Amino acid sequence: MALPRYQNFVNGDYTANQTGEYFDVINPATGQVIYQVEMADSTIKATAINSARHGFSLWSTLTAIERTRILNRAAALLRERNDELARVEVLDTGKPWQEAEGVDVASGADAIEYFAGLAPSVVGQQQSVGADFYYTRKEALGICAGIGAWNYPLQIACWKAAPALACGNSMIFKPSEETPLGALKLAEIFIEAGLPAGVFNVVQGGAEVGQWLASHNEVEKVSFTGQVGTGKKVMRSASDNLKDITMELGGKSPLIVFDDANIVEAVSAAMLGNFFTQGEICTNCTRVYLHENIRVEFLAQLKTRIENNIVAGDPFDSNVNFGALISAKHQQLVLDYIAKGIEEGAELLTGGTALQPRSAPNGYFVAPTVFISCHDDMTIVKEEIFGPVMSVLTFSDEDDVIRRANNTALGLAAGVFTKDVHRAHRVIHKLNAGICWINSYGLSPVEMPVGGFKQSGIGRENGLETLNQYTQTKAVYMGMSTLDSPF
Secondary structure, X not given: OOOOEEOEEEOOEEEOOOOOOEEEEEEOOOOEEEEEEEOOOHHHHHHHHHHHHHHHHHHXXXXXXXXXXXXXXHHHHHHHOHHHHHHHHHHHHOOOHHHHHHHHHHHHHHHHXXXXXXXXXXXXXXXXXXXXXXEEEEEEOOEEEEEOOOOXXXXXXXXXXXXXXXXXXXXXXXXXXXXXXXXXXXXXXXXXXXXXXXXXXXXXXXXXXXXXXXXXXXXEXXXXXXXXXXXXXXXXXXXXXXXXXXXXXXXOOEEEEOOOOOHHHHHHHHHHHHHHHHHOOOOOOOEEEEEOOOHHHHHHHHHHHHHHHOOEOOXXXXXXXXXOOOOHHHHHXXXXXXXXXXXXXXXXXEOOOEEOOOOOOOOOEEOOEEEEOOOOOOHHHHOOOOOOEEEEEEEOOHHHHHHHHHOOOEEOEEEXXXXXXXXXXXXXXXXXXXXXXXOOOOOXXXXXXXXXXXXXXXXXXXXXXXXXXXXXXXXXXXXXXXXXXXX
């Protein structure tokens, strides 16, 4: 039986390319090709730019409240089709159904609804200057590009599209070639909700398509989510015409657990921050610093809960809470890091191997892995693995653990567990990270800005701050008195 083949979505509909080129998409839980997607060729690219230009001319002239109504309809459609869209995410990513059904689609709908509500609040200001005055206008940028990652494909597409569209821009979105279908389904929903053709386009392909978007003269902004190295390449391409950029990149985030912490809650945070979405989350707390006084108790609880509560297997089984990694290549990368950890002297508390669950024997699984007896110079402690691998370290002094936690070129996230409210804020304020949690980990509501310090990113997604990153300020001076001129 022939596999389904999807085209690019430009100018309001699916559009065939001229070259006939396509790529296969594999279900990570089975290792089987499940559908094919056409590559964006020169014809698709030209159509995407032309339609985005025309879509912007229509969309940006609507009133903010008109844009709000359309975006709210899209959010409602996302919620109505939650299960259908969650199924797409499970097939593409290998993550468990219980995650995709409860988090992925809902968080995307939340983002669209949130920014739809904010659209009418994008306003300028006015100030008198003597007898004259000036005012400012917040104007849309034009055509924006979104480049997504494969761990939360639909959510990321929504996070990028929602503020861009709310502010009156059009967007050309390129999903990861590993997980390309969710963005196409979002494009369908936008059209059904009443979005003009061309306002949200989806082009498919690999790095070449992303580079084309980042360097195109008519694209005014690029928002990228992915690896640090790829982000640097996108930034170089965008610099040719001084595009505005948002970069949400990788992390090697610390979780610091003090000796007065609620250990049950701290273990929950460590597990969420390493094994949710099978470890493929950029904010994960893969460096867990334990105060030496609680090390034994924490590790005993951690090992017991991992070995008794984590269930790997067919992601569509509602009892499964641990899925497959995105690809065979990535599975091997994670296994290579585990081998490196053993080679450098780290001790395995649990895991450390590939898995072949009975219900999904051909999937790309790696067992939830915890290394102990780690030190800060180990490769597994310094480099982002993007898999279910936790490195546990110990400390005794507050200032020392802060120094160690900050000793990285990355600065995406950080967490602190303590019952001492003064210590909690004191430590968090000294950690070089853009997203921080106290006595919690991983929750990222759309109201909260997301982004990193140092090489973990530039700019923010979500929250009120994002509106400024999808608009530009025009200042208008109004002369009310006779102009004084020496000429």
